[in-house]
Amino acid sequence: MNKRLLYVCCFIVSCIIVLSQCVSKQRSTGLRGEQFAGAATCAGCHKNIYDSYLATAHYNTSHPASQSTVKGNFNDTFIYSNAMKVVMEARDSGLFQAGYVNDTLQELHRFDIAIGSGRKAQTFLYWEAGKYFQLPVSYFVSAHAWANSPGFPAAHPKFDRMIPSTCFGCHSSMVGVKSTEMTGLHITEQFEKNQLVYGIDCERCHGPGAEHVAFHTAHPQEQQAKYMTKTGSLKNQQKLDMCAVCHSGLKTPQRSVFDFRPGDKLSDYIYADITRPAKPSEMDVHGTQYQLFTASKCYIKSENMNCSSCHNPHSGDKQEVFSQRCMSCHTTASHNFCKLTTLPEAVLAKNCIDCHMPALPSGSITLLTNGHLSPTPDSIRTHLITVYGDETKKVIARLTKKL
Ligand code: HEC
Ligand code: HEC
Ligand code: HEC
Ligand code: HEC
Ligand code: HEC
Ligand code: HEC
Ligand code: HEC
Incomplete structure (x- = not known):
């Protein structure tokens, strides 16, 4: 076997082993644990920051799907062929994508989660039997239209594309993973239902804040931040890494990116990328x-x-x-x-x-x-x-x- 190929294979296998260990680690109390206070708590003392943050793409990058969070119109149709179409249906029981072949209903799946703030595009997930699946039709903002989800077949609707936790690693603040199974090189994750901290919140960037909140609540006179990383005192590379966690593309994780804290080195969380173009x-x-x-x-x-x-x-x-x-x-x-x-x-x-x-x-x-x-x-x-x-x-x- 070619040496480079062998290297790549070993690399992939080791990544999968480490990945499965880091995602299967049980998270104890609550979804993120008692160290976290939640963004609403921060508003108590950082009201201006909190208010402007509510309008950011970070805050809005994931939401439970509803008429107000889904950008597209309902009772609208995406057509694949004369025989095949998907209708965006607002029913009494919720919002659905319904796949029809010659007007006969074949598949009916709920819009459960909206991913994307809607600056450019939104895509939607549904929940079934412990897994998240991407719906075949997304919304494309500049065209003001429903569109075939990126990478999906153009000829027919596909309802079985599973969504891994990596997606949530960049588009949410935490997702509850129940278990990770491996069959060969293929990973299947089981998720905990409704265990998702939507959006990218204060503590996703700043790290856990419960101790900081408890201290400053007890010492309202104190003007120096305690129990909170001082972003200003970080080295430039550490500041860059705080953003690069999500703004350097898809990489192979070494540790769960949800554990990343300001001050950490990104290279401890991901493998150096051997496939990315250098230029x-x-x-x-x-x-x-x-x-x-x-x-x-x-x-x-x-x-x-x-x-x-x-x-x-x-x-x-x-x-x-x-x-x-x-x-x-x-x-x-x-x-x-x-x-x-x-x-x-x-x-x-x-x-x-x-x-x-x-x-x-x-x-x-x-x-x-x-x-x-x-x-x-x-x-x-x-x-x-x-x-x-x-x-x-x-x-x-x-x-x-x-x-
Ligand atoms: C009870 C009041 C209180 C609450 C609630 C609170 N903070 Fe603070 N925070 C302070 C005070 C006081 C300071 C220091 C003065 C300043 O920088 O505004 C501070 C400073 C900070 C700083 C700047 C650190 C530095 O010096 O660079 C960050 C970041 C921060 N808080 C994040 C948070 C987050 C995240 C939350 C919610 C989990 C939160 N705070 C909730 C009182 C509070
Ligand atoms: C946890 C992952 C994550 C982290 C950490 C993160 N981002 Fe983002 N960022 C995203 C995602 C996802 C989007 C796309 C959001 C959308 O539109 O749905 C985004 C969008 C943006 C945008 C475009 C939206 C706008 O308001 O113009 C900017 C700019 C941006 N990020 C800057 C930063 C900077 C600067 C940092 C570091 C201080 C950072 N991000 C840290 C995930 C992250
Ligand atoms: C490594 C981090 C990362 C991962 C993993 C990731 N995304 Fe993104 N995503 C981003 C960033 C950053 C943006 C903002 C666009 C850009 O690059 O400027 C974005 C943009 C988007 C947008 C458009 C949002 C808007 O309104 O502009 C959608 C929809 C989206 N991602 C869906 C997904 C889905 C679905 C998955 C999982 C299959 C996924 N992303 C995985 C980082 C990520
Ligand atoms: C996308 C990552 C990100 C998110 C989300 C975020 N911050 Fe920040 N925050 C930063 C960075 C980076 C700095 C340092 C900015 C600089 O270098 O000027 C900062 C600085 C601060 C400071 C100190 C400087 C100041 O502007 O007063 C406070 C306080 C703070 N953040 C609180 C919060 C609170 C509260 C929230 C949630 C409502 C929040 N942050 C959400 C990245 C983030
Ligand atoms: C922190 C300071 C700083 C900021 C902010 C900054 N630049 Fe620069 N920029 C530089 C320096 C230093 C150089 C290198 C100049 C040299 O080679 O002598 C440079 C080089 C460039 C070049 C030449 C690039 C090339 O490939 O030859 C362009 C064009 C440029 N900057 C445009 C911009 C634009 C547009 C912005 C705002 C979006 C910007 N810069 C913001 C410091 C800065
Ligand atoms: C020299 C200035 C400059 C620096 C430094 C910079 N950006 Fe930007 N960024 C911009 C400008 C300008 C835009 C376009 C804003 C717009 O169109 O409203 C932008 C847009 C973005 C967007 C949205 C892209 C899109 O079209 O959807 C993201 C995401 C982003 N920046 C992330 C980052 C991250 C992460 C870093 C640090 C690694 C960074 N930026 C550093 C100037 C900068
Ligand atoms: C209409 C397009 C345009 C706009 C607007 C523009 N530039 Fe340029 N800029 C250019 C082009 C083209 C060159 C190369 C000119 C040449 O070498 O003859 C250039 C050259 C430069 C250089 C020198 C690059 C080098 O080779 O050293 C810098 C720095 C720069 N621009 C910064 C800026 C900044 C800062 C702004 C805003 C204040 C700006 N430019 C606005 C088109 C533009």
């Missing part, structure tokens, strides 16, 4: 913000730049704010302002990101909508900050039309 230009823009950003000159040539240099973790910022962030380093005074000379400085100053961090099509998130022959890719803001010739042409054309 940033070959990476998918989806989910690899960490790799793309750290390959950018802005990061390489400056000290201590991290995700918070541009993003406020507690609110979703608007576009103009980002150009301001660029100009905290790139100014005419320091001779590293934009070198493009065809547009006035005042125009450049409002549009840095459209030219240097353009939204590019994702190869991995593509959705097929009714009446289209090929799927439409979702477009995602690249984090490789550099000069993009073609995008610049488009932006110049758009901007000069307005001038």
Whole structure:
């Protein structure tokens, strides 16, 4: 056998063994244990942060499915062929995706969980016999339409795609796993019903806070945070790792990512990736913000730049704010302002990101909508900050039309 192949096989097998050990570990009290207080408790003393956080994609990335959390319209149909269709049905007993062949009902499954805040897309899960399955029809926001779930067959609805806990590792704060079974290289997980902490909450990023809450409740005079990691005192790589846990793409876990705490090293939780393309230009823009950003000159040539240099973790910022962030380093005074000379400085100053961090099509998130022959890719803001010739042409054309 080829040496590399052998290495890859050994690697996969060892990953599965470690993975099964870490996910089958029993979690004692409650879903996350007594160390955790829950986000609502934090609101008591951090009201402003809590209120703005409720509008973030992190908070909204998973919800129990309901008329208010599911973005699409009901009693609408997704058509596969003349004979086959799925109807989004609002019945008295709940919301369902119903699969029909020649108008005869074949499959009926409930929208139980909505994944995705609905900035771009939402996909839905149903629960059956201890497992989560993805429903065949997702919602594609930019098309305002239902669409075939990414990677699903185009010719017929598929209702049996099982969802692993890794999905919840990036889209929730905790999921209750009852058991993990292995048949060969195949893993089947059994979940605890309704044992899910929806959204990415305060303690998912900051670590458990019950002791912090108890201390500050008992000592309301104390202004120094106790029993809580001081994010400001972390090293830059530790700050990056807090976000990279979920923003560096799908990886093979060494330990459950739910155990990750601020200050931890991400490399202790995942295996170094041997299959990912080494060149940033070959990476998918989806989910690899960490790799793309750290390959950018802005990061390489400056000290201590991290995700918070541009993003406020507690609110979703608007576009103009980002150009301001660029100009905290790139100014005419320091001779590293934009070198493009065809547009006035005042125009450049409002549009840095459209030219240097353009939204590019994702190869991995593509959705097929009714009446289209090929799927439409979702477009995602690249984090490789550099000069993009073609995008610049488009932006110049758009901007000069307005001038
Ligand atoms: C009883 C009041 C109280 C509650 C409830 C509370 N905190 Fe705090 N927290 C404080 C005080 C006081 C500080 C220090 C002053 C400040 O930074 O606001 C603080 C600071 C912090 C800091 C900043 C640490 C630093 O110095 O960098 C974080 C992070 C934090 N709290 C997270 C949480 C989380 C998460 C929760 C909910 C699990 C929570 N807090 C609930 C009182 C509270
Ligand atoms: C537990 C996993 C997880 C962690 C940790 C995490 N994110 Fe996210 N983040 C997500 C997911 C999932 C989405 C997509 C949410 C959606 O739209 O459904 C997202 C979306 C975002 C977005 C786009 C949404 C918006 O409001 O513009 C930004 C920006 C972002 N994350 C930044 C960060 C930063 C900065 C950190 C570190 C401080 C971080 N994330 C930590 C999982 C995570
Ligand atoms: C996506 C990860 C993430 C989530 C979710 C999150 N935080 Fe933070 N928080 C951070 C980061 C990163 C910093 C440090 C920001 C910086 O470097 O400026 C921070 C800083 C803080 C601080 C200290 C600085 C300040 O702004 O006062 C407090 C207090 C805090 N967070 C509380 C909370 C509370 C309460 C919640 C939930 C309502 C929450 N955080 C949710 C990542 C997060
Ligand atoms: C390694 C972390 C990670 C895993 C695992 C993961 N996602 Fe995501 N997902 C993200 C991030 C980050 C985004 C935000 C898009 C981006 O990359 O900019 C996202 C975006 C999405 C969106 C679009 C949300 C929006 O409105 O923009 C959906 C839907 C989604 N994921 C579903 C899933 C499902 C279903 C699974 C499991 C089969 C899954 N994801 C596994 C990190 C992850
Ligand atoms: C923390 C400071 C800092 C911030 C914030 C920052 N940059 Fe940079 N950027 C740099 C440094 C340092 C370089 C390297 C300059 C050099 O090579 O002399 C750089 C390089 C660049 C380059 C050249 C890249 C290449 O491949 O040649 C571009 C384009 C750029 N930045 C655009 C931006 C944009 C757009 C933003 C905002 C979204 C931004 N920068 C934010 C520090 C920063
Ligand atoms: C130099 C500034 C800058 C830095 C540093 C930065 N981002 Fe961003 N990020 C942006 C801009 C600009 C957008 C686009 C915002 C928009 O379109 O509203 C963005 C968007 C995103 C999105 C949403 C992408 C999409 O199109 O759905 C995610 C997720 C994200 N950032 C995560 C991160 C993470 C994680 C880090 C750290 C590894 C990071 N960002 C570092 C500027 C930055
Ligand atoms: C209309 C598109 C466009 C806008 C808007 C724009 N740039 Fe540029 N930028 C370019 C192009 C194209 C170049 C390469 C110019 C050249 O080398 O002749 C460039 C060059 C640069 C460079 C130097 C890169 C190098 O090779 O060293 C930096 C730094 C930079 N831009 C930062 C910014 C910042 C910061 C903003 C916002 C204040 C901005 N740009 C706005 C298109 C744009």
